[in-house]
Amino acid sequence: MKIRVLGCSGGVGGPDRHTTALAVDDDILIDCGTGVGALSIEEMLAIDHIFLTHAHFDHVALLPMLIDSVAERRSRPVSVYALPETLAALHAHVFNWVLWPDFTVLPEALNPVLKLQPLRVGELFSFGGRQIQVLPAAHSVPAVGYCMAQNGSSLAFSGDTTLCEELLDALNAMPALRYLLIETAFPEAMHAKAEISRHLCPSKLGEFLSRLKTSPEVFITHLKPLCEVQASREISMLESVLPIQMLLAGEVFEV
Numbered sequence: 687m688k689i690r691v692l693g694c695s696g697g698v699g700g701p702d703r704h705t706t707a708l709a710v711d712d713d714i715l716i717d718c719g720t721g722v723g724a725l726s727i728e729e730m731l732a733i734d735h736i737f738l739t740h741a742h743f744d745h746v747a748l749l750p751m752l753i754d755s756v757a758e759r760r761s762r763p764v765s766v767y768a769l770p771e772t773l774a775a776l777h778a779h780v781f782n783w784v785l786w787p788d789f790t791v792l793p794e795a796l797n798p799v800l801k802l803q804p805l806r807v808g809e810l811f812s813f814g815g816r817q818i819q820v821l822p823a824a825h826s827v828p829a830v831g832y833c834m835a836q837n838g839s840s841l842a843f844s845g846d847t848t849l850c851e852e853l854l855d856a857l858n859a860m861p862a863l864r865y866l867l868i869e870t871a872f873p874e875a876m877h878a879k880a881e882i883s884r885h886l887c888p889s890k891l892g893e894f895l896s897r898l899k900t901s902p903e904v905f906i907t908h909l910k911p912l913c914e915v916q917a918s919r920e921i922s923m924l925e926s927v928l929p930i931q932m933l934l935a936g937e938v939f940e941v
């Protein structure tokens with residue numbers, strides 16, 4: 687199972703900065719931020735399943751465009767999996783005939799290109815030998831993370847979250863966790879903003895990692911563009927026994 691980082695910034699700006707999207711092999715996406723713009727039309731046509739962490743725009747921005755771009759040539763729907771609240775927000779505010787057509791009834795109501803599939807925390811999806819487990823998260827809107835696993839090896843992605851006890855419990859139950867992609871959005875000076883928006887800042891990240899009982903390689907995602915330098919410096923000074931690196935677009939993980 688190959689996981690390719692298409693976008694991992696908390697914002698946009700320049701060719702290397704795109705918002706959250708991960709490609710799992712050729713057929714699955716985790717989130718649909720502006721990183722999806724890196725896919726060719728043929729690569730977009732191959733996407734059968736899209737798992738969303740939550741409804742925020744930086745994680746769904748290119749979903750309407752992707753669906754529109756492939757609609758004419760797909761005979762099967764693209765399944766979009768998310769919490770019921772996330773799907774309801776997308777249907778009410780994006781695919782509502784105002785911001786974008788309602789592709790859940792297009793091109794035909796009986797054979798639409800977009801299928802909304804509710805999921806719940808803890809649910810396990812299997813695609814051949816590949817497994818995707820829904821992880822808990824604690825953000826300003828209903829949100830989840832995901833763990834991708836195959837042959838006993840796994841990669842967990844936090845999505846957007848503040849320090850979340852349930853996520854810690856879930857990760858600590860995964861002895862074979864090889865990689866952890868975890869968010870941090872703001873530097874310490876913006877601690878209050880991180881709290882209000884339910885993101886991590888470096889000290890909270892440090893607390894989270896200190897309570898992990900497994901030993902994954904840690905990669906930081908979702909730094910806000912104007913905070914990258916300061917937050918990276920603060921993260922590099924954390925006293926963590928785990929190796930911590932900044933996640934980069936284009937990086938590929940194998941589990």
Ligand SMILES: [Zn+2]
Pocket residue numbers: 740742825846
């Ligand atoms: Zn968010």
Ligand SMILES: [Zn+2]
Pocket residue numbers: 696742744745846908
């Ligand atoms: Zn976000």
